[in-house]
Amino acid sequence: MTNPINIGILGLGVVGGGAVRVLTEHAAAIERKVGAPLVIKKIAVRDLNKPRDIAVDPALLTDDPNEVIADPDIRILCELIGGVEPAHGYVLRAIQSGKNIVTANKEMMAKAGNDLLQEAEERGLDFSFEGSVGGGIPIIQPLKQALAANKFTQILGIVNGTTNYILSKMTAEDADFGDVLREAQAHGYAEADPTNDIEGYDAQYKTAILASIAFTSRVDPADIYVEGLTRIAKRDIEVAKELGYVIKIVGIGQDLGDALQVRVHPVLLPQAHPLASVNDVYNAIFLHGDAVGDVMFYGRGAGGLPTGSAVVGDIIEIARNIRRGATGRLGCTCYDQKPILPIDQLETNYYVRLLAHDRPKVLASLASIFGDFDVSIESVVQRALPDGDAEIVWITHRCLEANLRSALDVISRLEIVTGIQNWIRVEE
Amino acid sequence: MTNPINIGILGLGVVGGGAVRVLTEHAAAIERKVGAPLVIKKIAVRDLNKPRDIAVDPALLTDDPNEVIADPDIRILCELIGGVEPAHGYVLRAIQSGKNIVTANKEMMAKAGNDLLQEAEERGLDFSFEGSVGGGIPIIQPLKQALAANKFTQILGIVNGTTNYILSKMTAEDADFGDVLREAQAHGYAEADPTNDIEGYDAQYKTAILASIAFTSRVDPADIYVEGLTRIAKRDIEVAKELGYVIKIVGIGQDLGDALQVRVHPVLLPQAHPLASVNDVYNAIFLHGDAVGDVMFYGRGAGGLPTGSAVVGDIIEIARNIRRGATGRLGCTCYDQKPILPIDQLETNYYVRLLAHDRPKVLASLASIFGDFDVSIESVVQRALPDGDAEIVWITHRCLEANLRSALDVISRLEIVTGIQNWIRVEE
Numbered sequence: 001m002t003n004p005i006n007i008g009i010l011g012l013g014v015v016g017g018g019a020v021r022v023l024t025e026h027a028a029a030i031e032r033k034v035g036a037p038l039v040i041k042k043i044a045v046r047d048l049n050k051p052r053d054i055a056v057d058p059a060l061l062t063d064d065p066n067e068v069i070a071d072p073d074i075r076i077l078c079e080l081i082g083g084v085e086p087a088h089g090y091v092l093r094a095i096q097s098g099k100n101i102v103t104a105n106k107e108m109m110a111k112a113g114n115d116l117l118q119e120a121e122e123r124g125l126d127f128s129f130e131g132s133v134g135g136g137i138p139i140i141q142p143l144k145q146a147l148a149a150n151k152f153t154q155i156l157g158i159v160n161g162t163t164n165y166i167l168s169k170m171t172a173e174d175a176d177f178g179d180v181l182r183e184a185q186a187h188g189y190a191e192a193d194p195t196n197d198i199e200g201y202d203a204q205y206k207t208a209i210l211a212s213i214a215f216t217s218r219v220d221p222a223d224i225y226v227e228g229l230t231r232i233a234k235r236d237i238e239v240a241k242e243l244g245y246v247i248k249i250v251g252i253g254q255d256l257g258d259a260l261q262v263r264v265h266p267v268l269l270p271q272a273h274p275l276a277s278v279n280d281v282y283n284a285i286f287l288h289g290d291a292v293g294d295v296m297f298y299g300r301g302a303g304g305l306p307t308g309s310a311v312v313g314d315i316i317e318i319a320r321n322i323r324r325g326a327t328g329r330l331g332c333t334c335y336d337q338k339p340i341l342p343i344d345q346l347e348t349n350y351y352v353r354l355l356a357h358d359r360p361k362v363l364a365s366l367a368s369i370f371g372d373f374d375v376s377i378e379s380v381v382q383r384a385l386p387d388g389d390a391e392i393v394w395i396t397h398r399c400l401e402a403n404l405r406s407a408l409d410v411i412s413r414l415e416i417v418t419g420i421q422n423w424i425r426v427e428e
Numbered sequence: 429m430t431n432p433i434n435i436g437i438l439g440l441g442v443v444g445g446g447a448v449r450v451l452t453e454h455a456a457a458i459e460r461k462v463g464a465p466l467v468i469k470k471i472a473v474r475d476l477n478k479p480r481d482i483a484v485d486p487a488l489l490t491d492d493p494n495e496v497i498a499d500p501d502i503r504i505l506c507e508l509i510g511g512v513e514p515a516h517g518y519v520l521r522a523i524q525s526g527k528n529i530v531t532a533n534k535e536m537m538a539k540a541g542n543d544l545l546q547e548a549e550e551r552g553l554d555f556s557f558e559g560s561v562g563g564g565i566p567i568i569q570p571l572k573q574a575l576a577a578n579k580f581t582q583i584l585g586i587v588n589g590t591t592n593y594i595l596s597k598m599t600a601e602d603a604d605f606g607d608v609l610r611e612a613q614a615h616g617y618a619e620a621d622p623t624n625d626i627e628g629y630d631a632q633y634k635t636a637i638l639a640s641i642a643f644t645s646r647v648d649p650a651d652i653y654v655e656g657l658t659r660i661a662k663r664d665i666e667v668a669k670e671l672g673y674v675i676k677i678v679g680i681g682q683d684l685g686d687a688l689q690v691r692v693h694p695v696l697l698p699q700a701h702p703l704a705s706v707n708d709v710y711n712a713i714f715l716h717g718d719a720v721g722d723v724m725f726y727g728r729g730a731g732g733l734p735t736g737s738a739v740v741g742d743i744i745e746i747a748r749n750i751r752r753g754a755t756g757r758l759g760c761t762c763y764d765q766k767p768i769l770p771i772d773q774l775e776t777n778y779y780v781r782l783l784a785h786d787r788p789k790v791l792a793s794l795a796s797i798f799g800d801f802d803v804s805i806e807s808v809v810q811r812a813l814p815d816g817d818a819e820i821v822w823i824t825h826r827c828l829e830a831n832l833r834s835a836l837d838v839i840s841r842l843e844i845v846t847g848i849q850n851w852i853r854v855e856e
Contacts (some may be wrong), residue, residue, distance in 0.1 A: 030576070138566070145569055146745075149737050274726060309577050
């Protein structure tokens with residue numbers, strides 16, 4: 001019989017529990033695929049006495065992470081704690097003691113992944129993080145392997161299930177943000193403090209990871225412009241629908257050749273776009289490669305079992321490499337250091353919704369100001385409101401964001417303008 | 429400098445041309461990913477003098493496949509001819525002479541893939557065939573790697589671009605099959621003899637490959653029940669739409685535990701199903717795994733560059749294995765030999781559209797016959813037609829196909845029934 005491959009796990013929360021369950025329930029099938037049994041040797045937890053959903057032999061548990069990191073029999077260490085520290089320090093020491101790493105930690109990978117990957121590569125070790133983006137959706141492996149022949153010019157991802165759930169509900173049920181957020185919290189789809197999701201920080205980490213891999217150039221999350229969900233009003237969703245669009249929060253990356261544009265914000269997507277029908281807690285990542293064309297990956301972006309699927313998929317691949325003496329097969333692929341353009345230099349289409357006094361020539365004078373800033377208009381819809389104002393909704397042609405912002409600045413200060421209600425980028 | 433890895437190619441048609449273009453244009457990026465240059469050493473073509481879209485050094489071309497197969501410097505052989513023979517004989521000899529194989533040949537893989545994979549595995553060689561299903565969409569690698577921790581119970585794939593294009597056009601434009609087929613032929617989306625696509629044989633091969641991998645059990649394409657597109661009338665598409673469904677041709681596989689059910693035929697899909705919005709020549713494969721849940725892969729299912737993307741992705745992976753002395757890492761995964769159930773034993777929902785004389789109690793007497801065969805009805809819509817007949821559309825609850833067929837047999841012989849216009853399986 002072949003020697004078992006020992007696994008150590010840090011963290012037995014939602015994802016850790018999912019990974020342990022998948023490893024345990026599919027032990028026989030996994031052994032067949034790897035050619036050796038995988039054995040969970042130790043699991044570090046914060047509180048040994050905490051009641052758990054998952055049945056784990058108490059002898060495996062320790063409350064000292066160092067016991068796992070220092071165990072020379074452990075070949076694969078799974079870091080499933082989350083956050084940068086202490087996770088990063090644990091992982092670094094595990095690499096230095098010769099362990100292959102699996103993690104689902106998006107924040108650590110976005111902020112400090114590059115150095116960790118280099119450390120692992122120098123020692124010929126595997127370092128895998130499929131679960132850090134898109135939960136169980138295979139995306140990192142496909143980008144590094146099956147799609148490796150492509151030059152990607154665009155990525156567009158719905159990578160946060162909480163905000164996608166809220167937006168889907170607001171759209172389908174004509175509901176208010178606050179009501180849907182409370183419902184999402186009751187279902188466990190949103191956390192008690194939902195800031196990380198709602199303000200787009202979670203999507204920022206994931207987009208940094210995706211863009212780094214797709215464009216083979218390191219993207220620092222701090223360079224990613226972010227707007228959250230709170231900017232979106234129910235009225236914007238209604239108007240977008242009338243115009244043939246759906247509002248989604250996406251992480252967007254473009255490789256412009258010499259520079260990258262990477263950003264997270266709400267967009268109007270045409271209803272026929274493959275991402276437009278991705279609803280509820282589902283995630284999807286859409287990419288354009290020069291050879292493959294448009295390609296999309298869809299699935300559950302969070303949860304113990306889906307993310308456990310990604311974690312154990314990584315473990316299986318590493319175990320196969322261990323069996324063949326081939327760990328370190330796939331190293332870091334951030335070969336380039338392309339600059340990230342500031343948001344002002346973005347060129348795209350825009351949706352602008354504003355209220356103005358319903359007087360003759362209002363439309364003409366506003367259009368003229370847009371024109372002064374080189375912002376040309378694709379379509380405009382004006383509606384009289386009962387209070388004597390008019391709601392005017394503009395879709396612009398492609399223009400420079402700096403120009404759009406300047407035009408809106410001037411427009412907002414006009415006496416005839418009651419207020420700019422919102423402006424949102426449009427992805428055609 | 430690291431020694432180059434030599435590649436031989438059999439066939440320089442649409443896919444061969446795409447693969448050569450991707451390898452050539454991305455040579456520098458691929459070298460960075462592999463750690464060694466990839467060099468096309470020889471390409472076997474049928475006709476040396478044929479004019480080609482792609483510029484290839486004439487010194488690389490030969491009209492003798494044996495020159496490629498016998499060349500001891502070639503480490504990776506790409507078979508891009510198609511069909512079972514002579515491709516299969518060439519590939520077998522290439523394996524026996526120690527070459528790693530890449531192929532995009534669905535018919536060969538479906539009919540004879542098992543033996544070829546075993547031959548390669550015994551010699552510790554790689555054998556990859558990502559391009560044989562779904563063109564450029566990564567699906568075989570993700571199933572064997574990132575998703576390897578799952579037990580899959582369902583696959584559902586739109587795997588034929590030609591029929592999906594025709595059905596999408598018939599649906600969007602209320603057009604007739606014949607007209608759309610001629611348009612598809614003019615666009616190059618359908619062949620002059622479209623039998624292979626229209627009758628579902630192409631989908632049959634691809635579904636056999638997908639089911640074999642997803643269920644880790646060999647599926648012989650001859651055991652797959654197939655119905656083609658010609659069964660679908662414009663009226664069925666209209667009625668389906670009114671009922672909230674879209675008609676698609678899909679390859680379906682289910683793992684029932686002791687047996688598999690694998691089939692290719694039109695289905696009614698609910699409009700909210702992720703596959704329902706996959707239109708035109710796009711393909712998508714939807715799967716349900718016990719850990720990952722629902723997951724879907726979407727992209728271009730055919731064409732030189734998309735399939736070239738898959739072929740070169742395979743080449744890159746093999747080259748990485750060659751560099752690490754780790755070829756044969758991933759062998760055949762058909763561990764089981766589960767039987768395929770005959771279509772009569774299928775249990776699903778059905779759509780039945782028939783014409784009957786518009787007389788009192790017709791509905792009741794037909795419903796009673798369905799009841800006699802244990803077919804219970806979920807919904808029924810009756811419409812009076814100008815000619816004195818009524819069109820009656822039934823959606824059944826889940827029932828045994830043998831029972832549904834028996835009921836329809838009795839119903840079709842009733843004097844009050846003008847004719848059963850169509851019946852189609854429904855995927856809920």
